[in-house]
Each structure stands twice: as C-alpha cells, then as structure tokens.
Amino acid sequence: MQQVANRAQVSISTVSFVVNNTKPVTPETRERVLQAISELGYRRNTIARALASRKSRILALIYPMDDHRNHHSFIEAAATAAAENGYSLVLWPLHSDNVSTEIASLIQAGFADGVLLMEVQYEDERVDRLREADAPFALIGRTDDLEGIDYVDIDFERSTEIAVEDLARLGHREFVLVLEDLSGTPLAGYAPPFRAERSFRSAMAENGLNGTVVRVPHQARAVSSVADAVLREAPEATAIVCMHDEASIALVSTLPHRGVRIPEDVSVTAIATATTLADLTDPALTTYVAPGHELGRKAAEVLIARLEGRDGPAAQVLVACVPHDGGTVGPAPLTVSTGTEVAPAAEGKPV
Numbered sequence: 001m002q003q004v005a006n007r008a009q010v011s012i013s014t015v016s017f018v019v020n021n022t023k024p025v026t027p028e029t030r031e032r033v034l035q036a037i038s039e040l041g042y043r044r045n046t047i048a049r050a051l052a053s054r055k056s057r058i059l060a061l062i063y064p065m066d067d068h069r070n071h072h073s074f075i076e077a078a079a080t081a082a083a084e085n086g087y088s089l090v091l092w093p094l095h096s097d098n099v100s101t102e103i104a105s106l107i108q109a110g111f112a113d114g115v116l117l118m119e120v121q122y123e124d125e126r127v128d129r130l131r132e133a134d135a136p137f138a139l140i141g142r143t144d145d146l147e148g149i150d151y152v153d154i155d156f157e158r159s160t161e162i163a164v165e166d167l168a169r170l171g172h173r174e175f176v177l178v179l180e181d182l183s184g185t186p187l188a189g190y191a192p193p194f195r196a197e198r199s200f201r202s203a204m205a206e207n208g209l210n211g212t213v214v215r216v217p218h219q220a221r222a223v224s225s226v227a228d229a230v231l232r233e234a235p236e237a238t239a240i241v242c243m244h245d246e247a248s249i250a251l252v253s254t255l256p257h258r259g260v261r262i263p264e265d266v267s268v269t270a271i272a273t274a275t276t277l278a279d280l281t282d283p284a285l286t287t288y289v290a291p292g293h294e295l296g297r298k299a300a301e302v303l304i305a306r307l308e309g310r311d312g313p314a315a316q317v318l319v320a321c322v323p324h325d326g327g328t329v330g331p332a333p334l335t336v337s338t339g340t341e342v343a344p345a346a347e348g349k350p351v
Contacts, residue, residue: 001042
C-alpha cells in the first residue's frame with residue numbers, strides 16, 4: 001500500500017479509502033490510485049485482512065452435492081450478491097452423518113462468517129445446531145418451526161394452487177400430482193413435496209375437484225414408467241401437475257405412445273422448474289418457473305445484512321413460481337353425457 005501511495009502521490013489512508021470504499025475521494029484521486037494499483041499489480045491480502053478485522057468475509061453455502069437437483073441459478077445469484085457486498089461464497093458440499101457438527105465448526109473456527117443452508121427439511125438438525133452455536137445463518141427453504149429465522153423460499157403452496165386454478169378454469173376436474181419419492185434417501189424429509197401435496201389436496205377439496213398423488217423415485221426405470229403409473233392410478237385424469245423434472249419429460253414423451261394426445265386428451269404442466277426444461281419436449285412444456293435467481297440473491301443479501309449489524313424481525317420471503325406458456329396445456333377434452341357432447345367449463349390458455 002505504501003508503494004501504491006508513493007506512485008499515486010497520496011497518503012496510505014487515501015489508498016485504504018479507495019480499496020475499501022470507506023470514505024469518498026475525488027474522482028481524479030481515485031483514478032490515480034487505481035492506475036497505481038494496476039501498474040504495480042497490487043492485490044489485497046485476504047488472509048491478512050481477515051486477521052485484522054476478525055472476519056473472514058466468507059459465506060458458506062451448504063449444499064449436498066450428492067443431490068440430483070440443478071440449482072445453478074440459486075448459487076450463481078448468491079455468489080454475485082456476495083461479491084457485490086465484499087464477500088466470497090464458498091460451496092460446502094456436506095451431506096454426511098456428522099454434518100451438523102461440521103456446520104457449527106465452520107463458524108466457530110472462523111472459516112466463515114455466516115451460513116446459507118439449502119435443501120432444508122421439515123425437521124432439520126442442521127438448523128438446530130446452527131441455533132445452538134449462535135451462528136449467523138439464513139435458509140433457502142423452510143423448516144416447520146420458523147420463529148426468528150431468516151429465510152427465502154419458493155412459495156410451493158401458492159405455486160401449486162395457481163397451477164390447479166389455471167387448469168380448472170380450462171374445465172379440468174380430474175387431476176394428478178406427480179411428486180418425487182424421496183423415501184430411503186438423505187432427503188426423505190425434504191419439505192417442498194410435502195408442501196405441494198398439502199396445497200394440492202386442499203385445492204381439490206375447496207374446488208370440488210378429484211385428485212390423485214403419484215410418487216415417482218429418480219431411478220431410470222421408475223421415471224420411464226411414470227406414464228403407465230399415471231394411467232393405471234388415475235385413468236380419468238385430464239390434467240397432470242408435476243414437481244419432478246424427469247417425470248415431466250417422460251410423460252410428454254411417452255403418453256402419445258400410449259394413445260394419449262397432449263394437450264387434446266391430457267394437459268401436462270411442471271412447477272418449480274427452469275425454463276430450459278420446456279425446450280426439451282415436443283410440444284414445449286408449459287412450466288411454472290422457479291425464481292432461483294431472485295431467491296439466491298435475496299438470501300445472500302439477508303445474511304450479509306445480519307452480519308453487517310441489521311437488527312429487527314426475521315426476514316421471511318416467499319416468491320411464487322412464474323407461469324411460462326408452452327404447448328402442453330389446453331382446455332379439458334369434450335365429455336360424453338347421455339350421448340351429447342358437453343363443452344368444458346372454460347376455454348383458452350392459462351393466465
């Protein structure tokens with residue numbers, strides 16, 4: 001820093017103001033300092049800065065990499081928001097038996113200032129351990145007990161309701177909800193499928209609709225036979241709502257080979273997914289897109305605000321999925337009643 005100051009003909013404190021953005025300096029002075037930094041190849045010593053400030057300026061994102069999901073948008077947005085606020089984001093791929101102990105040690109040993117926790121379960125031991133350690137953290141997801149916890153999450157309940165409402169307006173009355181079967185896996189208590197199912201059953205009861213829930217594991221054999229499972233368990237269904245990306249693709253690909261036209265006979269839509277999924281099917285899949293980028297950024301900002309001294313009530317943010325029209329949803333098929341064709345209750349495309 002002394003060399004930079006000498007070259008720019010300023011004081012060391014002025015260099016510090018520019019590097020750390022702690023006090024305003026004139027544009028001309030800032031430019032001289034930045035030019036000197038560039039010419040000398042100066043780089044901040046992150047370790048020294050951490051020792052001096054007693055802060056690592058690191059956020060640990062706990063994300064189980066043995067999970068099958070693709071959450072790039074969440075991770076990328078969180079990393080960008082962290083960098084904009086002078087923090088680094090480190091991916092911590094823990095999913096072992098002693099994960100709770102390891103998470104607490106991240107903070108206690110000074111490896112990270114705070115934790116972002118993904119793949120949250122209804123009853124999550126990791127959250128309990130973070131609370132016990134008095135560690136700053138925020139969730140991307142929700143537990144059952146949310147008192148005093150900062151979190152951001154997809155509003156799975158409302159997203160499911162919206163999908164059902166859109167299809168019901170098109171005259172559909174017989175529904176299927178396809179969910180991941182996570183039993184026997186480390187994510188057996190994963191919250192989103194529970195939330196979606198609860199909302200689905202509530203929507204069926206409140207609107208006088210008939211609904212069947214089909215659970216599908218991620219093994220290739222189970223996914224490839226999902227169309228047969230749906231036709232067997234709900235032969236009268238005209239609307240399928242999926243929260244299982246592989247199953248969505250398999251349904252659109254396989255149902256026509258079973259003599260079921262999409263969307264003339266059955267409408268298929270996917271919730272809490274990515275727009276890229278729509279392009280993998282023919283016709284393009286109608287989806288309700290997960291707000292991954294928005295939530296990833298918000299989670300990092302919420303945690304950093306806590307680390308920077310924000311007090312007050314917990315920040316608790318829910319964002320519903322955004323509709324993305326495709327070609328797999330249409331009006332309910334005409335029904336036959338006493339020999340007379342009856343039109344569906346409503347026509348058009350979902351809102």
